[in-house]
Amino acid sequence: MSAQQPAKRQDQRKVIGTHNGTFHCDEALAVYLLRQTEVYRDAAVKRSRDPAVLNTCDIVVDVGAVYDESKQLFDHHQRGFTEVFGHGFTTKLSSAGLIYKHFGKEIIANKFHLALEEPKVETLWLKLYKEFIEAIDGIDNGVSQYPNDVEPKYRNRTDLSSRVGWLNPAWNESVESSGVDALFEKASSLTGEEFVGRLTYYGGAWLPARDLVAAALYDRTRVDGSGRIILFTQFAPWKEHLFELETEADVPVFAKPFYVIYPDETGGNWRIQAVPVSPESFESRKALPEVWRGVRDDELSRVTGIDGGIFVHASGFIGGNQTKDGALAMAKKALEL
Template sequence: MKVVTHSGRFHADDVFASVVLQAALGPIDLVRTRDARIIGEADLVFDVGGVYDPEARRYDHHMRDLPRRADGTPYSSVGLVWRDYGRDALPQLVPDIEAETLETVWQEIDNDLILSIDQADNGIGPVSPGHLALLVEAFNPTWDSTKPYDTAFGEAAETARGVLVRACRQAHASARAAVLVLAAARQARDPRIVVLDRKLPWEKAVYEGGLDEVLFVIYPGEEGGAWYCRAVPPEPNSFGQRLSLPETWRGLQDEAFSKAAGIEDGVFCHPSGFICGARSRASTVELAERAIALGAGRAG
């Protein structure tokens, strides 16, 4: 398949669009040119040509009536390509992705990485010195360089692929974690306590999965030897808790904490009352149950 984009100086949108298409379509013959004849003969064109027609596989966005997202944000070429080819690209970027998480991963990448490039390319979002768009543009040859633009584009694309692969795999891990947290919540003996068999990011599942009753999340430490009882904040990034741990436990450790909490193998309770721990799963669950029974410090 012959795929065409513009020659010369490149930006993050055309570089990332090429990476998405390589993953979605397999080996492609990518040509960088502004020759109207070559553009007209191509199987797919992006970021050049003056035509936006998805049915004809034409994905330029440099026109007065430019394509926009549902919220009015203008697309860049990678936004258009990700919209139509991102789902096909994901199995190559994340080989073990499951059918049930594919849409979630596609959406997260679109909401974060792809949208930020759309905004930067169209001049409607803040672009700090460390912004991904500027880092990709830095691959363009300097004024005194003899390096061909196509060579530099290939180097930029290799880096962009690494970024996209990592972002997709992180989004996949987050989606898988949400599935596990929701499954644990369904199996919970008490809907206010979710017990996980490993440490993983649970916040997104709690807030986006409708787990409004959950007060505490129980999970093992990464290196073993302890289990933790974490109070759930009332909202993302909050320093409060839906239900704080009892005042009488806070700041205590080991024997003193065990005695105050009424268990045998307590480890600690943080002075702020948002987390405590014990050496066994059973005791840590008991800590959550006792905190609920005491009903102390409910966030307002």
């Protein structure tokens, strides 16, 4: 072996490099995510700012002032770094976002035993960035959540980034570097546990609900020729999915549904709910008729002319009937009024 050739590591495990000292949520999560990939599974970690040490690592995150995927260098602190996730997201990436952008689809595909090109993988990849990763990127990069500098009414220090920060030794606490490294591993496990929990929910509950809503939206003209009524045969969260799917399918305004019919969570009765004008709005596209509002039970059955009436909310956004046919009859009659 020539003197110029670096000695080979005896430990053939891959090594992830990141900075030492105070650790943060972004590199703690980045390390966890890398350990969920085939290449870096169970990799060791070296925490240092020494270029000579970092040069021995197989991949480096959050240190080194270079972003170059081909060289497996993923820092975001350097002057001129402006990388964002894309797909409509504009928050500057931290090391968590960088690693997720490049390796997230593989992690998701492996988790659910899906092909990398399966559309569900991209759907979950974008959802997890929006609901979980982007906030970590924003906090680490100092991106204000309030672009107009509105003063919040209270401080929130229960977020994941804050909880990782609290794992660092106090300023007046003397801890050896090996002890800090152990705390970093604890932080990485914490971020990973929350990431996997969120991914498990979105893949196991959120995505199946989306499939149900997509099928019901497609079949709505079989329920009523107008296409204004959607029928679910089982309860599932539908609001967020409906608006996204309408946009994806480019459903014209005149064909968008007014009412959703579904069994309540007990499975005993049925609900008719007016679709809001937006996911967070209290205003409905077409509220249930004013004359029905605030009326209950037998009086509601009398007013509507439909047996099995339970209630209609005073605002007209939701009502109930004892049977599916009754709820569907209420929806059809409401379209006419």
